[in-house]
Amino acid sequence: MKPSDKFLQLKAKISACNLCQAELPLPAKPIIQISQNAKILIAGQAPGIKAHEKGAPFHDPSGKRLRDWLGVTEEQFYDANLFAIVPMGFCFPGTIIRNGKKSGDKPPMPLCAPIWRQTLFEELAHIELTIILGQYAIDYHLNSKQGKNKLSVTQAVMNWQEYWPASIALPHPSPRNNIWLKRHPEFEAEVIPRLRNKVKDILTVQG
Known part of the structure; x- marks a missing residue:
């Protein structure tokens, strides 16, 4: 599908955004990957320094682990469609x-x-699965509907079936969460296989 003029204008505005420049340590450099054809949305936290330097998201160990969780190649991961x-x-x-x-x-x-x-x-009308990474994304996508009973990362991840198959919450794939992963082996044993199968199904239909 050819991108609409509205989408292209929005994308250009985001790319040029520098509203937070006074609070940023480096020149503003919005890093997102979007297409109106996209089927899977990854809602993350914020680009790291390596992503800033490369100009693309998840160019770090977190990205390697995330791609492994999803069961996709780097080429697939960086395909905005x-x-x-x-x-x-x-x-x-x-x-x-x-x-x-x-x-x-x-x-x-x-x-x-x-x-x-x-x-x-509103412009991403073909999303079939939203992958919610970490507490800040969980707060926006899930806790905004919870009122006072806000979910922690562990609660959101362990109760994944409540949001499935439209959404799934994951811990951030950062190496800083290695301790969490060791404490919750059921995540990689039970949740990740279901996630990989879902992603495979979506991408197979897309292909």
Whole structure:
């Protein structure tokens, strides 16, 4: 399907966005992957420094693990007609420094979601599966409907069947979550095979 003029204009506006520049450690560089033909949406957190440098999402160990969870090749993953990748914050937010040492990335910039997210999703009309990565994405996609009873990552992931087959929540694939994965072996034993089968089914029909 040829992209609409509205979609192309929206994409151009997002690419040029610098509303958060004063709070960013580096020049604004929105990093998303979108096409109106996309079948699977990956709702992440925010680009890391490697994604910023490469100009593409998940160019790091997190991306390697995520592609393994999905059972897809790098070529498939970076095909915008298959996967839309829309983080909660579009630019690298900076690094947390504690006691002089790096301690992960800062939270996603808060302006992206209210300014761009809903308008963008209205243009992604063919999404069959939304993959929700990490607490910030869970808060937006699931907890906005929960009221006071907000879900933790563990609750959202372990109760995955409540949102299936339209959506699934996953822990962020960062190596920082290795401890979580060791504590919850049932995730990779039970959830990941179902996820891979679903992704395979969607991409087979797409192909």
